[in-house]
Amino acid sequence: MPKPSRDALRTPEGAIALRACALAGLALLLGLLALLPGESALRGLRVVPEATRVSGERFPLELHNGAARTSVATPPRRIASVAVTADEILADFAISERIVGVSRFADDPRASSAVGRFPSRITRLHGEAESIVSLSPDFTIVSGYTHAERVALLESAGSAVFRLGRPQSFAAIDETIRRLGVALGARERADALRAQIEERLETVARSVAGRPRPRVLFLSWAGYTSGPGTLLDEMIGRAGGYNVARDAGIEGTMPLSLELALSLRPEAVLTTGGAPGSADSEPGLRRDPRWSQVEAVRSGRLFALDSALALSTSHHAARAVAQIAAWLHPESGP
Incomplete structure (x- = not known):
């Protein structure tokens, strides 16, 4: 079978063909992963590292990412986020003056509950390490799926990195908010959000009881x-x-x-x-x-x-x- 030329791939028909091939490959991968007993497609990959742990309740703090430790001496002044979960939490921490970047999904109502919460001066990030580093952040929040190489690049550029993991319970969400509140020097706002969750869930529990x-x-x-x-x-x-x-x-x-x-x-x-x-x-x-x-x-x-x-x-x-x-x-x- 003849190999298509680069010019052919640049045509609309070529682009459609490439997309079809990519989707077919993804479908095949997900199909194979679905065969794993008791595992979801994403869980079967086992690519989500442990979320960042925080040592200490007051500055200076230490962030633990696996065996790596990073010292945070004072509340971060230039915060970047490339995770929607972090965008949503940061919006209600009310510290926009310290935020230099949020994920590009922060303005997408299909993905984010923080639409309209961040001023236009805050950069929208696509996740590329180089674009994050260009903002000179001293604290970057990434998702559980962010590649280790990207995390290493951010750390080598002088940014502390906080990995969210992927909370799959309200207990995990509560702990994520607590840790971020401590790490960012926003404990009061974090505690207020945690209390909000508890109150809302308790109200629902009373209403559906029995x-x-x-x-x-x-x-x-x-x-x-x-x-x-x-x-x-x-x-x-x-x-x-x-x-x-x-x-x-x-x-x-x-x-x-x-x-x-x-x-x-x-x-x-x-x-x-x-x-x-x-x-x-x-x-x-x-x-x-x-x-x-x-x-x-x-x-x-x-x-x-x-x-x-x-x-x-x-x-x-x-x-x-x-x-x-x-x-x-x-x-x-x-």
Whole structure:
């Protein structure tokens, strides 16, 4: 088979072909990972290092990234973030005068609950180490998936690095906010956010206590669902529902076949997308005759959670719990 020329690849047809090949390769990889028993596609990769630990409650502090230690003598003055979770937390720490960069997703309402919170003078970062270093940060917050080489480059340029990991429980979110509050010299604001989460969750818990738990299926636009070991599973449980992914033995986040989804007999389906009732919020469930006999469809209990809330691993996840509870138990008024 002849090898395409570079000029051919620059054409619209060539670009489409390249994208198709890339998507096919990704689908193959995810398919192979899905074969791993009890592992999600992402968990199966086992690429998420431990989140940064903080030694001390007052400055000077030490950040621990694995075996590496970094001393932080005073509250950071030039903070950069390349993680949406950090963007959302920083927005409510009210320290914008110390922030030099946030992730490019901070302004995307599909991914962030911090839209409009950062002035235009703050650089939007795409994650390239060189662009971060150009801002001369003294403290950079990265995600759990940031490459070790990129972290090393940031550290060699003089920036302390705080790795978030990926919180998959409210206890982990609470600890992330606490650690960041200590590391950034924003303990009072951190404690206020932690108290906000606790109060919101306790309010929901009181409102759904003793009520029947409907069978809930979470179905992402890409056909994935989430079981034990994920924040979404805890959200559903705290909102007074029962996550039917548990009946299928699903752990973590995994693709879900239509046949299995139907067999789980959900009484409510939670999706991500636009407003409830819009075409993209239901993934064709109402129009698909194969779903017509499912209780969730018959009763009209198809709910589209704002994608930024569904994806959030910050304090905003507690807002998602309150929203889900209001849908599942409208009579409770949480």
